[in-house]
Amino acid sequence: MPKNIRVLLAKPGLDGHDRGIKVIAAAFRDAGMEVIYTGLRQTPEMIVDAAIQEDVDAIGLSILSGAHMTLFPEVLARMKKLGIGDRLLTGGGIIPAEDMETLARKGVGRLFGPGTSTQDIAAYIREWFAATHAAEAGGAPRRARPGASKPKARPKAKASKPRKKR
Secondary structure: OOOOOOOEOOOOOOOOOOOHHHHHOOOOOOOEEEEEEOOOOOHHHHHHHHHHOOOOEEEEEEEEEOHHHHHHHHHHHHHHHOOOOOEEEEEOOOOOHHHHHHHHHOOOOOOEEEOOOOOHHHHHHHHHHHHHOOOOOOOOOOOEEEEEEEOOOOOOOOOOOOOOOO
C-alpha cells in the first residue's frame, strides 16, 4: 500500500494573510495527502523543527510579504543542517520569476504564484514524491522473494448472452 505524502504548510515571518494557505491545505487533504499546518508567524527554526517532529516529506511556505529571498534560504539551510535536506521545500506567494529562478538554483523546489491551480500544485508534489521515493509510492516494481510463485491469473469473466425481447 502506498505511503501517504505528509506535507507541512507554514506562514513564515510577519505575513498575516492565511486564506490562501488554508485553501491549499484543504486541496492537499482532498488529494489524499496528510497536512500539518503550523499557522501564522513561524520562524525558520520553528518550521524545520516541526517538519522533523512530524516526519514530513515536503514543506510548503506561503510568503506574501516580499521576504522570500531571506526566508526560503534560511529554511533550506536549516533543513540541510539538521539532516532533512532531501525533503522538498516548495511554496508560493508574490514572487517574481527571476527570484524563483535564483531560489531554484539554491535548491528550492518549484514555486507557485497567485492563481495557480491547487491541482497543479498537488500534482507537482506527487510527481516529486514518486520520483524521489518510487518504491514507497508504489511506482517501482517490488522484487519477488526467491522461490515465490507468480500470482495466478484471474479467470476471464464469461460473456453474458443478450436478452431476448418479449
